[in-house]
Amino acid sequence: xxxxxxxxxxxxxxxxxxxxxxxxxxxxxxxxxxxxxxxxxxxxxxxxxxxxxxxxxxxxxxxxxxxxxxxxxxxxxxxxxxxxxxxxxxxxxxxxxxxxxxxxxxxxxxxxxxxxxxxxxxxxxxxxxxxxxxxxxxxxxxxxxxxxxxxxxxxxxxxxxxxxxxxxxxxxxxxxxxxxxxxxxxxxxxxxxxxxxxxxxxxxxxxxxxxxxxxxxxxxxxxxxxxxxxxxxxxxxxxxxxxxxxxxxxxxxxxxxxxxxxxxxxxxxxxxxxxxxxxxxxxxxxxxxxxxxxxxxxxxxxxxxxxxxxxxxxxxxxxxxxxxxxxxxxxxxxxxxxxxxxxxxxxxxxxxxxxxxxxxx
Amino acid sequence: xxxxxxxxxxxxxxxxxxxxxxxxxxxxxxxxxxxxxxxxxxxxxxxxxxxxxxxxxxxxxxxxxxxxxxxxxxxxxxxxxxxxxxxxxxxxxxxxxxxxxxxxxxxxxxxxxxxxxxxxxxxxxxxxxxxxxxxxxxxxxxxxxxxxxxxxxxxxxxxxxxxxxxxxxxxxxxxxxxxxxxxxxxxxxxxxxxxxxxxxxxxxxxxxxxxxxxxxxxxxxxxxxxxxxxxxxxxxxxxxxxxxxxxxxxxxxxxxxxxxxxxxxxxxxxxxxxxxxxxxxxxxxxxxxxxxxxxxxxxxxxxxxxxxxxxxxxx
Numbered sequence: 001x002x003x004x005x006x007x008x009x010x011x012x013x014x015x016x017x018x019x020x021x022x023x024x025x026x027x028x029x030x031x032x033x034x035x036x037x038x039x040x041x042x043x044x045x046x047x048x049x050x051x052x053x054x055x056x057x058x059x060x061x062x063x064x065x066x067x068x069x070x071x072x073x074x075x076x077x078x079x080x081x082x083x084x085x086x087x088x089x090x091x092x093x094x095x096x097x098x099x100x101x102x103x104x105x106x107x108x109x110x111x112x113x114x115x116x117x118x119x120x121x122x123x124x125x126x127x128x129x130x131x132x133x134x135x136x137x138x139x140x141x142x143x144x145x146x147x148x149x150x151x152x153x154x155x156x157x158x159x160x161x162x163x164x165x166x167x168x169x170x171x172x173x174x175x176x177x178x179x180x181x182x183x184x185x186x187x188x189x190x191x192x193x194x195x196x197x198x199x200x201x202x203x204x205x206x207x208x209x210x211x212x213x214x215x216x217x218x219x220x221x222x223x224x225x226x227x228x229x230x231x232x233x234x235x236x237x238x239x240x241x242x243x244x245x246x247x248x249x250x251x252x253x254x255x256x257x258x259x260x261x262x263x264x265x266x267x268x269x270x271x272x273x274x275x276x277x278x279x280x281x282x283x284x285x286x287x288x289x290x291x292x293x294x295x296x297x298x299x300x301x302x303x304x305x306x307x308x309x310x311x312x313x314x315x316x317x318x319x320x321x322x323x324x325x326x327x328x329x330x331x332x333x334x335x336x337x338x339x340x341x342x343x344x345x346x347x348x349x350x351x352x353x354x355x356x357x358x359x360x361x
Numbered sequence: 362x363x364x365x366x367x368x369x370x371x372x373x374x375x376x377x378x379x380x381x382x383x384x385x386x387x388x389x390x391x392x393x394x395x396x397x398x399x400x401x402x403x404x405x406x407x408x409x410x411x412x413x414x415x416x417x418x419x420x421x422x423x424x425x426x427x428x429x430x431x432x433x434x435x436x437x438x439x440x441x442x443x444x445x446x447x448x449x450x451x452x453x454x455x456x457x458x459x460x461x462x463x464x465x466x467x468x469x470x471x472x473x474x475x476x477x478x479x480x481x482x483x484x485x486x487x488x489x490x491x492x493x494x495x496x497x498x499x500x501x502x503x504x505x506x507x508x509x510x511x512x513x514x515x516x517x518x519x520x521x522x523x524x525x526x527x528x529x530x531x532x533x534x535x536x537x538x539x540x541x542x543x544x545x546x547x548x549x550x551x552x553x554x555x556x557x558x559x560x561x562x563x564x565x566x567x568x569x570x571x572x573x574x575x576x577x578x579x580x581x582x583x584x585x586x587x588x589x590x591x592x593x594x595x596x597x598x599x600x601x602x603x604x605x606x607x608x609x610x611x612x613x614x615x616x617x618x619x620x621x622x623x624x625x626x627x628x629x630x631x632x633x634x635x636x637x638x639x640x641x642x643x644x645x646x647x648x649x650x651x652x653x654x655x656x657x658x659x660x661x662x663x664x665x666x667x668x669x670x671x672x673x674x675x676x
Binding site: 018019020022023024027030031034035194197198199201202203204205206207208361 | 418471472
């Protein structure tokens with residue numbers, strides 16, 4: 001046996017802890033944690049986004065509606081006084097030019113102008129919900145000021161329900177977006193980078209198991225995702241009181257299945273590309289429609305009925321819908337079975353095709 | 362006993378062919394490398410060296426032809442072969458974010474048996490860089506790390522594709538001594554290079570490859586001797602408008618062959634002490650002056666030039 005002796009060499013059969021799957025996974029983590037930008041994009045960014053949106057769309061005690069009354073007519077002051085009796089209205093007296101400018105820039109929602117025949121002219125943008133609200137409130141105050149009385153006695157009771165605020169809507173969307181980005185970027189970018197560097201070819205030239213190579217990506221992705229999801233949901237609960245009404249198991253299953261579906265898409269995108277530019281284009285092409293259509297920041301129900309079946313079939317829509325149902329409404333797994341089926345289909349189809357066409361060099 | 366005692370050849374290639382579009386990268390190539398031999402494929406860029414070595418490494422499929430390594434074949438015994446080969450590709454950028462030690466440990470984990478991580482790092486003299494990130498290494502250090510990854514599985518057959526291309530002279534010499542050390546342990550090495558000094562320095566036998574074919578095969582000494590000339594004289598005239606005809610030059614005492622080359626002339630010379638005075642006498646008689654005169658011992662480069670009329674370094 002011609003072994004390759006050098007001083008002190010005992011030809012150790014193994015460091016048994018050096019299992020190749022374990023090595024591949026730890027290498028993944030090391031490469032990831034040594035990339036500060038990647039850490040920021042997966043942990044810091046969603047939280048900052050949630051905080052920003054939480055502040056912008058925070059629930060105010062009761063929205064004050066700003067309106068302007070045009071000066072220059074004797075009745076202007078009377079009108080303003082009538083309006084000021086409603087505590088939900090903030091009234092400013094402005095000359096016509098300034099009032100028009102304030103409306104254009106959104107500082108007031110509506111302009112009240114006394115007209116020449118004893119009536120009142122409302123100027124506002126009827127496509128703006130806050131302007132339509134202002135129209136109702138202002139008209140009510142104006143008519144009361146003019147002596148109108150209520151025919152029926154009424155009473156108000158205010159209910160502020162956690163789970164129906166904008167921040168409650170957006171947090172599951174951000175989680176879905178994080179899962180999508182992690183799966184697609186995490187696999188796509190890194191695999192193509194290794195192929196571009198000839199490193200994939202070099203690894204394939206060793207006895208390395210190809211299944212272990214791919215498994216190392218999936219496993220490290222899932223572990224990182226558990227952390228990312230935990231941090232994001234933890235922050236959302238602690239900072240904004242976003243409810244977690246579904247069970248931990250249901251939420252976990254949705255998150256893991258989503259991660260596998262997007263991992264499959266990432267692998268498929270990365271299966272042939274040899275350049276970062278090429279794969280970046282494919283990744284953006286696949287993610288952009290979902291950012292817009294899948295209800296991350298606003299409900300996907302806003303899109304026309306005719307495209308709804310297509311939108312519902314997108315994996316991010318399925319993820320977001322399932323997460324919202326579980327987190328906000330406490331729906332159990334059977335209730336989100338259609339979404340889970342969509343995600344499972346994406347996962348199986350994408351992994352299947354990717355493994356068939358994967359370029360190992 | 363070593364498995365190497367069974368097959369007659371560590372590497373055996375017969376009538377290998379591979380084309381890309383209309384380009385025949387490998388065009389009927391035969392090779393037989395004996396166990397323990399360091400065998401070199403020498404040729405210019407684009408001669409088909411890398412295609413040949415990558416087919417041998419099982420990374421490319423040939424159009425036709427037979428390849429047998431250590432008595433095993435890729436279609437039947439890939440897994441066994443992978444365990445017993447060490448491979449350094451022409452251009453691999455290992456992961457920048459990992460350290461030297463982490464990289465070697467990763468590669469070690471793929472092999473059932475092999476050397477320890479520490480031994481290999483010591484062997485390629487990277488102990489001081491053990492915890493340095495790969496991205497911070499110099500070109501020579503990266504090549505040594507690539508060599509470490511190639512030998513960590515304790516291979517019976519080591520493939521090195523252009524191991525010193527792009528390195529400074531000192532790094533090249535350092536790498537050569539490492540390869541020589543590995544060779545002295547009796548393992549088989551197959552390397553490609555377009556540096557004739559590298560082939561002369563490292564290889565027991567050399568196959569000169571051009572246009573996908575072996576055009577000469579033998580030990581470096583044998584190939585150089587086949588020129589029949591021990592020395593080469595290279596000169597150019599001050600007055601570039603004057604040209605000397607080849608029969609005249611060939612007729613000079615001690616000169617075996619002559620050809621115009623690189624703006625001047627090259628003479629293959631059997632006896633330098635007779636040829637140079639004869640050349641100077643000829644120039645004096647015609648009133649010509651030299652702008653360049655150099656002589657060197659004949660090398661593999663000269664073998665290549667005499668076979669193809671081109672220089673190795675021609676791109």
